Amino acid sequence: MVEQITDKLGRPIRDLRLSVTDRCNFRCDYCMPKEIFGDDFVFLPKDELLTFDEMVRIAQVYTRLGVKKIRITGGEPLLRRDLDKLIYQLNQLEGVEDIGLTTNGLLLKKHGQKLYDAGLRRINVSLDAIDDAVFQAINNRNIKASTILQQIDYAVAIGFQVKVNVVVQKGVNDDQIVPMVQYFKDKDVQIRFIEFMDVGNDNGWDFSKVVSKDEMLEMIEQNFDIEPVAPKYYGEVAKYYQHKDNKAQFGLITSVSQSFCSTCTRARLSSDGKFYGCLFSTVDGFNVKSFMRNGATDNELFEQFKALWNIRDDRYSDERTEQTVANRKRKKINMNYIGG
Ligand code: SF4
Numbered sequence: 001m002v003e004q005i006t007d008k009l010g011r012p013i014r015d016l017r018l019s020v021t022d023r024c025n026f027r028c029d030y031c032m033p034k035e036i037f038g039d040d041f042v043f044l045p046k047d048e049l050l051t052f053d054e055m056v057r058i059a060q061v062y063t064r065l066g067v068k069k070i071r072i073t074g075g076e077p078l079l080r081r082d083l084d085k086l087i088y089q090l091n092q093l094e095g096v097e098d099i100g101l102t103t104n105g106l107l108l109k110k111h112g113q114k115l116y117d118a119g120l121r122r123i124n125v126s127l128d129a130i131d132d133a134v135f136q137a138i139n140n141r142n143i144k145a146s147t148i149l150q151q152i153d154y155a156v157a158i159g160f161q162v163k164v165n166v167v168v169q170k171g172v173n174d175d176q177i178v179p180m181v182q183y184f185k186d187k188d189v190q191i192r193f194i195e196f197m198d199v200g201n202d203n204g205w206d207f208s209k210v211v212s213k214d215e216m217l218e219m220i221e222q223n224f225d226i227e228p229v230a231p232k233y234y235g236e237v238a239k240y241y242q243h244k245d246n247k248a249q250f251g252l253i254t255s256v257s258q259s260f261c262s263t264c265t266r267a268r269l270s271s272d273g274k275f276y277g278c279l280f281s282t283v284d285g286f287n288v289k290s291f292m293r294n295g296a297t298d299n300e301l302f303e304q305f306k307a308l309w310n311i312r313d314d315r316y317s318d319e320r321t322e323q324t325v326a327n328r329k330r331k332k333i334n335m336n337y338i339g340g
Pocket of ligand 1: 261278314
């Protein structure tokens with residue numbers, strides 16, 4: 001029996017984002033800059049991470065509050081051992097209609113088939129450039145874009161529905177937009193360009209680094225014959241367009257220029273087991289892991305999750321100004337704990 005609840009702004013809860021690790025094999029400047037996440041950086045010890053059984057239990061309780069979609073994030077989730085076992089268990093839960101995974105794609109060949117066999121069907125690959133040198137400068141691990149493109153081809157061949165997400169930073173990779181639209185136009189892969197946001201504390205963000213959706217669209221329109229596509233569902237975060245000739249679609253995500261907080265139905269569990277109602281939360285999240293490990297029953301968890309959602313009033317992107325950005329500096333949860 002599902003109890004439909006809403007937060008203070010009338011938003012239901014539909015999605016649960018589970019971060020399964022704080023580690024990553026890339027060192028992208030806007031997420032885990034190598035100067036901070038160096039060889040001596042101390043990641044969470046194993047017992048500080050939620051176990052799979054704990055995650056499944058959390059997800060199950062959330063389905064009683066209306067969660068239908070689960071997204072697995074990190075860090076880089078494919079670094080979590082036996083991830084397919086988690087996918088399999090989540091897939092068995094009544095009420096879960098959709099499971100997705102956000103990854104940098106590097107380990108798809110290694111783990112893709114097991115994940116597919118466990119029931120995963122949808123993968124979002126974060127790939128910020130198609131030119132090897134540009135991509136290597138972004139990931140700081142000498143990984144070539146061509147390596148990730150091969151991994152994507154492999155995932156598509158297995159049967160995954162793959163989307164590619166590109167975070168666009170002015171002067172860093174905005175010259176990649178047109179070649180990437182060109183490349184993916186003839187692939188069975190949807191590409192989405194995301195306006196650069198001030199996620200975490202270490203990404204060096206400011207407004208001047210944002211390439212707006214309108215600017216991206218203009219670049220694309222100068223090179224391709226495209227038309228807009230109507231939204232598919234309530235709360236869809238991307239604005240979609242299609243090529244007039246082959247109907248291949250791509251999306252633009254207006255995280256900064258036209259924020260979508262009013263339809264944000266996402267609850268997040270960080271890799272250290274805390275609840276967050278927003279990517280940009282500054283208060284330390286409620287410690288679900290401790291609550292469970294201290295013996296909370298399923299009904300106590302249910303009541304706690306409900307209470308946390310009832311008081312949620314986050315709408316950071318709606319309120320983003322130079323001042324709110326400055327006020328939140330160094331206080332937000334880092335991206336490797338909560339995913340994108
Ligand atoms: S800023 Fe927070 S509330 Fe707004 S869309 Fe992003 S995660 Fe949701």
